[in-house]
Amino acid sequence: MKGIGQKARAASRAMARASTASKNEALIQLAALVRKNAEALKVVNAKDVERAKANGQDAAFIDRLTLTDKTIATMAEGLEQIAKLSDPIGEMSNIRKMPSGIQVGQMRVPLGVIGIIYESRPNVTIDAAALCLKSGNATILRGGSEAIDSNTALAKLIQESLSLAGLPSDAVQVVETTDRAAVGAMITMNEYIDVIVPRGGKSLIERLMADARVPMIKHLDGICHTYIDVLADPAKAIKVCDNAKTQRYAPCNTMETLLVHEAAIKDSLLPLCKIYQDKGVELRVCKKTKQALEAAGVKNLIDATEEDWSTEYLAPILSIKTVSNMDEAMEHINQYGSHHTDCIITEDYSAGMRFLREVDSASVMINASSRFADGFEYGLGAEIGISNDKLHARGPVGLEGLTSMKYIVFGQGEIRT
Amino acid sequence: MKGIGQKARAASRAMARASTASKNEALIQLAALVRKNAEALKVVNAKDVERAKANGQDAAFIDRLTLTDKTIATMAEGLEQIAKLSDPIGEMSNIRKMPSGIQVGQMRVPLGVIGIIYESRPNVTIDAAALCLKSGNATILRGGSEAIDSNTALAKLIQESLSLAGLPSDAVQVVETTDRAAVGAMITMNEYIDVIVPRGGKSLIERLMADARVPMIKHLDGICHTYIDVLADPAKAIKVCDNAKTQRYAPCNTMETLLVHEAAIKDSLLPLCKIYQDKGVELRVCKKTKQALEAAGVKNLIDATEEDWSTEYLAPILSIKTVSNMDEAMEHINQYGSHHTDCIITEDYSAGMRFLREVDSASVMINASSRFADGFEYGLGAEIGISNDKLHARGPVGLEGLTSMKYIVFGQGEIRT
Missing domain, CATH: 3.40.309.10 (Aldehyde Dehydrogenase; Chain A, domain 2)
Structure with a gap:
């Protein structure tokens, strides 16, 4: 996991300066690859489904896990929609002149490395990767063990699309182990992961909350x-x-x-x-x-x-x-x-x-x-989740929730007196 | 500590709906009380200073701990300045009409309960309480044991000013024990404290980071x-x-x-x-x-x-x-x-x-x-600290950093189809 973390951190630097055009190119290439490989994806997914059935999972579980022509088409369309959203990165706002002469404002920048921990839906692999990519972040995806074959196949397509667009393929990494220790490592790797976005039921979130050292954007319940x-x-x-x-x-x-x-x-x-x-x-x-x-x-x-x-x-x-x-x-x-x-x-x-x-x-x-x-x-164009937290992002979280505002100063040689 | 937490949570509800006038009234009353009680504060502070000297603390430490006519005047002026800042609470922004007919925007609201953990400077008691009060939050202040007498005396003045302005005196509570377990309780009381702002050296922050369950707005180092x-x-x-x-x-x-x-x-x-x-x-x-x-x-x-x-x-x-x-x-x-x-x-x-x-x-x-x-x-008017974090507030943190944005929807009976 440390190696994955280091590669993600390095890729995050390149992603932060990636052009809007190259990020959109990766998304559009990925949509095409998902469509082109629809049959192959269904074959791989069938292995996950078969295993889940053998393990006695219920119908709702199997339903969430299964990739159909429709879910595959929806994934591809989702990618094209995210490509169409405006790029939040680099936006400068609120620039004002101070009595000292400096001009101070803020610039929107990526958070860095985002870890996504999720359960059986393989389409989250594509959705989450796409949102993190568009917002200039590197991503580490850790899906449930039940979808490992589907997720690994989708990861290959994602990395291919990144290469086609001239972006580092490490910008999206899928953890290809079902070892639970990998989750434990992710939620404590402060030096390599800036935020964890867990997607799943309340029990998953509460389990993660108990041990996490990395900040989380999390959703508990909706009463x-x-x-x-x-x-x-x-x-x-x-x-x-x-x-x-x-x-x-x-x-x-x-x-x-x-x-x-x-x-x-x-x-x-x-x-x-x-x-x-x-x-x-x-x-x-x-x-x-x-x-x-x-x-x-x-x-x-x-x-x-x-x-x-x-x-x-x-x-x-x-x-x-x-x-x-x-x-x-x-x-x-x-x-x-x-x-x-x-x-x-x-x-x-x-x-x-x-x-x-x-x-x-x-x-x-x-x-x-x-x-x-x-x-x-709410017009956010997309959603990585809904946050129950008060700090940072609250409520539905779109691309902006995956970014941070840093201060920028335009000076002309001013000094503090 | 649980009792303090419960009282703070209850007071935070009243503070969230407090009028700008009453919050400013409390700040102005407090400035007057600090000035009026300058001599008494110096007498109490002398006990802390004497104890510190007996414990062999160095000159810089004694300097930070000592209340002088000048530091007392500065505290009072600081309070009046914070009273003059515009109230961030209730600000509505970015309201837009969606295709469904609803109008969606955001409203700035307090975070709730803020815990401040700090070291020897007693003036932090006043500064931090004032910023949290103006931003509509309830506060739990835990200063260093070396300043316990000064902090307890300042707490009395703060609570008197809250009462004079018709606000709940539990809106600012000073932990009047030097027991270290109190800090351990504060940084893990998720149900009562929304965010911890530690103010002190790197060693204090690192110690807190190791055990905190409550999110922190923290400053580590400046290289x-x-x-x-x-x-x-x-x-x-x-x-x-x-x-x-x-x-x-x-x-x-x-x-x-x-x-x-x-x-x-x-x-x-x-x-x-x-x-x-x-x-x-x-x-x-x-x-x-x-x-x-x-x-x-x-x-x-x-x-x-x-x-x-x-x-x-x-x-x-x-x-x-x-x-x-x-x-x-x-x-x-x-x-x-x-x-x-x-x-x-x-x-x-x-x-x-x-x-x-x-x-x-x-x-x-x-x-x-x-x-x-x-x-x-940067024109923030005041500063609770500088954040090294990327989530929520980054860089110098003013009143807005102590607030959160919730979504608000103005409808005319719209339903989702």
Whole structure:
């Protein structure tokens, strides 16, 4: 691993000064290579899939692992899209003249070497490599052992494309060992790796957090709330809360807890309950909610436990709590939430602005579905992940999250007195 | 420590929504209290000083520890200056309309709870508390045991000023124990502390780095270079390099290594050597430099060892290396430097721009003294420290470095399709 680290560090210097044209050339060459080698990739991938089946992995796992014509085409298109994004590196901003005479500003530069640790999806190999490459970083990729054959084959294509574009092939290295010690080395190699981006479930992240010495841009969980305020427009509340829960159940930005002002139960919550129950969503409710809903004839309500308020279901289950005012809602969110994405439905200007300011989450929204918390929907063009951290990048992380701002000074021989 | 952490977390919520007026009121009240209690502070401080003397601390240590009329006046003025800075919290930026209809932007918010771990200077208690307060954070301050009496007295004044301004007095807590375990607790209390800012020598920082689980904004060392290019203006080279080394020897932004293009020895380095030697600066030189300088009659040159290139002298000592071209200079800087502040002296536009882009340091300068790498000189208004890190804040860290950007979404009932 030390050798890989040293090669990455050396390559990162060349990548930092690589032209936009050569970085884009590598991405476009790679898209062509991925398309050209589609059949060969599927053959190699079949080995991984076969092994996973023999190991008794479930259908969802096999699905994530399998490369199909469609996933291969999507990878190639993704590469071409990243080539089209503007290059963040070298951007100079905020240049101002100081009383001393110097002009001070900032320049956007790559972070250096980025380590990606991820689980079974082989397409992450291509996506992550492409984002790191475009942002001028060198990358060390460590996929799961279950996808080792696919990842090794993809790595060869990546390195070929780098060579075709005149860039150092060490700029993207795939760790071709399934030895777990490699992960331990990566997360402690401060001298060779500037940041680790883990992509995977909460258990992977927590395992890495326990031992990491290298800083991480990480995503834990998404316990997202929507609060229906006393002055909510019921039509918007119903439309948005339906979408936030039921458009897809598995994403991290799906609503898990609905908070309702007691005055909004009749016009907003009652019709919503019908929609949820029609769609098969299990409702776990607080006492106050249960009383009000049962009085209105709603059935099949489950009592929410204390644990429900801090559970990310990722499933057709929703917890519901009735509150007496917005302060109670915000207190609940700041206490039980995961600081990912939280929304208010209101027509009250002051309530909306207070909610925006005071809810301590990576994304805070007024009158919109939490499902919008996403790099593409935010116009970042691409996304390496969503950060739960407050330092550096917060929320959806695009190319800029893989860069750093250094100070630059333009002088004319000034000295400090 | 857990109790302190919980109180800080609770206070951080109130601080995040505190008005600019009340934060400024606390700062101005504190300035008045510091002035009013000057005599009492000196009496308390005398206990710390006496203990330090009894423990055999040296004069420099005693000097840093002692509160004088001047240091007390400076503290009060500093507070009034921070009150005058504009409040970074709540600033909304980059709001754009997306194809879905939502408007997405970012809002600047406090980090939450900041832990400051520092050594003997009691004025850090006031400076750090003031910067964290103005940026809407709660703070836990852990000064050195040698200043415990002074820090405890200052903490009382801070909490009084918070109460006078209607802010929670737990917003600034001073750890009133000299037990080392308190530091160990602080650097691992992820659930209560969002970031640690250590202020002290390299040995303190390295000790903290070894065990910290909470992210740190940290400053290690300043091995700063100036490179005199083949196309340097000798007048600028001489003026800037004299200033960068001799204006003050101890700061982290003082030049430690001078790199000289072989064609710049005669016009720039020779006159500089006379200036340095007249000021008593010891010159440690590479072989090539020694040959050239001795041939020109310069005496008392010391052979540089490999260790010199990675040494921060903080003293009237300068290492000098002759290079054949700018690439050799940049390679030396990126390999031996500490990525703090590095400068080029040149009239060559392309060389200057390449140097700016390719030198991987927090501050990179053209034709200016490295001594300008400072929060005040950069117009930040104040400085909590200088960061050697690449993530989050890099270089001088002002109020903005103590904040985070969250995403905000203004919707009109949009849903994801």
